Amino acid sequence: KNEVEQSPQNLTAQEGEFITIxxxxxxxxxxxxxxxxxxxxxxxxxxxxxxxxKKHGRLIATINIQExxxxxxxxxxxxxxxxxxxxxxxxxxxxxxxxxxxxxxxTIIP
Amino acid sequence: xxxxxxxxxxxxxTRGQQVxxxxxxxxxxxxxxxxxxxxxxxxxxxxxxxxxxxRNKGNFPGRFSxxxxxxxxxxxxxxxxxxxxxxxxxxxxSDANYGYTFGSGTRLTVV
Numbered sequence: 001k002n003e004v005e006q007s008p009q010n011l012t013a014q015e016g017e018f019i020t021i022x023x024x025x026x027x028x029x030x031x032x033x034x035x036x037x038x039x040x041x042x043x044x045x046x047x048x049x050x051x052x053x054k055k056h057g058r059l060i061a062t063i064n065i066q067e068x069x070x071x072x073x074x075x076x077x078x079x080x081x082x083x084x085x086x087x088x089x090x091x092x093x094x095x096x097x098x099x100x101x102x103x104x105x106x107t108i109i110p
Numbered sequence: 111x112x113x114x115x116x117x118x119x120x121x122x123x124t125r126g127q128q129v130x131x132x133x134x135x136x137x138x139x140x141x142x143x144x145x146x147x148x149x150x151x152x153x154x155x156x157x158x159x160x161x162x163x164x165r166n167k168g169n170f171p172g173r174f175s176x177x178x179x180x181x182x183x184x185x186x187x188x189x190x191x192x193x194x195x196x197x198x199x200x201x202x203x204s205d206a207n208y209g210y211t212f213g214s215g216t217r218l219t220v221v
Contacts, residue, residue, distance in 0.1 A: 031209070033210065035212075041198050041200070041215045042212065042214045042215065043200060043202075043212040043215075044212070045209050045210050045211060045212065048209035086153065088153075096158070096165070097143070097155045097158060097166045097168065098143070098153075098210070100152060102152050
């Protein structure tokens with residue numbers, strides 16, 4: 001079993017829909033990251049979370065440390081949001097390396 | 111502030127050759143980490159350097175190595191290339207307050 005699980009693997013939605021991507025992890029963490037990767041490979045860090053909730057524009061990320069779960073929400077989705085979204089965690093064992101989920105491929109249809 | 115710069119962007123090498131990839135971090139960032147991304151395995155951590163010292167290492171064979179210079183620039187080297195080393199190699203520089211900033215990657219094809 002992977003330390004970081006994401007769901008769904010693939011998601012197709014109509015423009016304007018509210019999107020939720022989920023991430024569950026099995027280890028104690030010091031931080032969780034949400035990353036966005038567009039075709040071509042470049043990765044952008046969207047959020048770094050250790051507790052609570054963060055918002056940036058139409059993107060909202062939440063984390064529940066007790067339940068070992070995080071969600072990324074996109075409001076009023078747009079075709080330019082089409083990308084792969086990756087959850088990554090840093091464990092709190094003192095070994096500060098990122099462990100990645102397998103990603104969620106999001107496609108927004110106009 | 112300039113981003114993370116990786117060179118080259120694309121590379122084609124032959125099996126058995128070696129390759130060196132370069133990463134220039136954001137000014138002021140002392141931590142540089144490297145990752146391999148393949149369709150089959152996804153993103154995997156290779157190693158991390160902090161102030162010229164390797165701080166963490168992933169589960170990759172010894173053919174994969176790296177180093178960091180006093181100006182925080184980092185290089186990774188892969189010797190005796192295998193077909194399975196074909197991948198996108200990403201580096202990231204990090205800061206405790208702002209997390210990770212990734213470069214655009216080097217796409218390595220081994221033929």
